[in-house]
Amino acid sequence: MSNMSGETATLHVDGIPPNTLSQVQTHLQPFHLSLEKLGDISCRLNKSLILGLGKHSHHRAAVKMLPTFVRATPDGTEKGDFLALDLGGTNFRVLHVRVCEDEQQVLKMDSQICSIPQEMMLGPGEQSILIRWTKGFNCSGVEGEDVVKLLKDAVHRRGDYDIGSVAMVNDTVGTMMSCGYRDQSCEIGMIIGTGTNACYMEEMKNVKRVEGEDGRMCINTEWGGFGDDHSLRDILTEFDLTVDNMSINPGVHIFEKMISGMYLGEIVRLVLVRLTEDKVLFQGQMSSALKTPGSFQTKFISEIEEEDAGLENAQNILTQLELKWDPVDVRVVRLVCDTVSSRSARLCGAALATIANRMRTSRGLDHLKTTVGVDGTVYRKHPNFSDELQATVRLLAPLCSLSFLVSEDGSGKGAAMVTAVAQRLALQSRLLDESEGEDDDEEEEEK
Template identity: 50%
Template sequence: VEEILKPFRLSNENLKEISKRLLKAMEEGLRNKTVGSDHPSIRPSVKMLSSHLKERPNGTENGGFLALDMGGTKLRAYYVEVMNGKIKLEPKSKEWTIPQELKNESGTQLFDYIVKNLGAFVETLKLEGNPKLPLGFSFSFPCDHKSLYKCFLTKWTKGFKCSGVERKDVAKLLREAIGRKGGLNIHPIVMVNDVVATMMSCEDENCQIGMIIGTGTNACYMEEMKNVGTEDGEEGQLCINTEWGGFGDDDSLKDFLTEFDKNLDNESDNPGEHIVEKMISGKYLGEIVWRVLLELKEKKLLFEGSVSDNLRKKDTFETRFISEIEENSEKNGLENADKILSDLDLKVNSTDPSLVKMVCDTISSRSARLCAAALVTIANRIRTNRGLPHLKITVGMDGTVYKKHPNFSEKLKEALRTLSPECDINIKVVDDASGKGAALVAAVAQRLCGQ
């Protein structure tokens, strides 16, 4: 079992090497003049996209703002009241599960669905009479942001395949759907990536980094304008959406991929893309464990060498099982493992739950340590930019893997302490980050435009 798991166990030296390669990819992305072009194939693996956001709230933002958050499975609407740059009350919100079949329909049907639910939300709150409702739209997919008000979807991810959306302006598609419905005076629409919204929603003046470890993974941070080759101007800072989930798409992580990673990638919907995301995020962790369990079964180290019809199906070992099996109480974790395996109709002997727990711990630990390497890279980038011997910084954090796994956060922080002696990195979990952050971006945009 140790022989099979050994390639997943990344040493501190491995992580430092990965960090070095990530920094190189980030610098290539910052220099690259093709970012924002219509040719995504010639972009670097870490795209380093401009969010066009140059400021955080300064304490003068006021008013009521709508927000939409569209992720992989959920659509959420928010109404957020902002006073003196901070959220005044807990936002009012409503959530819908996006129907699976809608992910394969046309873009028109998707955006009509979004606006139908948004309209119902506005009506419930009796906001229809407002002369103008600014809206921040947190759209959790890779986009080229041409401005705060215009962004083009580069490629669908997370199982979406709606036609007529890729390479189109998402804000315009939403405006057109609002026009088709009628009766909603929503303007302007400010586009924001979910990880940028996460950073913005962290009410800590020291927060300069946003990170998500959930269905997918991503990070953003405040970069010095003078270092951004894709933007005009030398003064101030700019929030950069790294899209670091694509790190490794240029084979730069080839020597760190296990056979399980390679097979998962080859059989995925997007071979050769989002390589590091496939090693880290909730969408894939369960599948990696599943592939390892099948290999252990083949070697007759698990389940008496047999497998049930259930375990043969690709998506049966869910990522949430990893959290349940790694519960802090060893006794409860092993009991959960026994139940999960029994529910999958597997023949379980007395040692199987412990072995499965070992597999889960190894896979989640690699994910946490890779995330730590990424955070250290970004924090040290900021420290170097400012010429500081030591940096104290806060990270706004969101995502179900970080929040729901019982010891993921501790694994990540332990790696941070080892890898970043020059940086004091404080992680602050933010709730409803995408909605709150999108509303705050809309508030900052309103201030900057004098609207």
């Protein structure tokens, strides 16, 4: 991995002649972000977070900062059996989840997976308030509606389950909550996979959109939209602009398009195409495969950057793409992959540092110690991503100590944990009310 000086990241790379390296770096230079620039980006994100939390400004904020109404993380005493429904891009899962207080475990007892027919993904949505469909869904009658009520109504129409309380959570909140049962200091959830997002426990006094000043609430940042207000235009490369223009949603989710798994491979492909056109790679010989959008998969980046087998993997991948390569080509491709993935990790690290710094200052702490529940294929599979991200956080949030806990099935178990925590809080509130009622009765008797 390269440094954060903001200058040419590597003045010397084994196996790449200086003249070739100079030509490559001409195109890669815009991807190198200095520590100062990352700090500046962090400040911009914090301003976006404040806008999103504002009572009168949230509607025009690029970072939506959605209140989840999750008011607490697990304390380890939760227990019970829960039904969790997980709606993904291609499958719908129904899970029976058991939360065991004695063993401090969240167990998936059994599950059933159903594929989602295309006609259902595009049909009427009466089968949840939804802002925007993603992942190929476009069901009518759902956007702008209360999805929890729609789900309750649908279950009631079937008549085969009597569901007490229903919680609707996204995978980021689910990740935080599932990890929170294993580690009660977990107050941040982060996803870096096909897409990217984060949530965290914000002070209620800062959540101007919701009544109340006491306690905390989990905020789903939707940080993938950072930059949709053009606040990141100075760091967008020509390749980022092409990816955005070619996407199904131009101008939307700019931050996500710079760093997530859906787009990283395509950014690399576009750089390789440009280097081939400039006759820096493959003797200027382009293959039809390399010309095809989406042909360079994001998983190729992880495989090419493996420490031991990376160069051999690169050779196999380039052969698969019908390219005639030599040893220098292979090393240049690896350098391009390293550069693009490094920027992704650093931008994620800068965003996470923003949240950590915000939590520390909002709570008036000299030092914050917390845990981040994390999931996503980019974080899990890339050999260097997590190390680079964590190094960036340490540099940009030096007064925060963050531990990282990889989630296990955050989507299903996390939804169960949200309901379990809500059930615990409701029981505690009821017991408190009963206790206060008894105290009032005693006072009346004394009078």
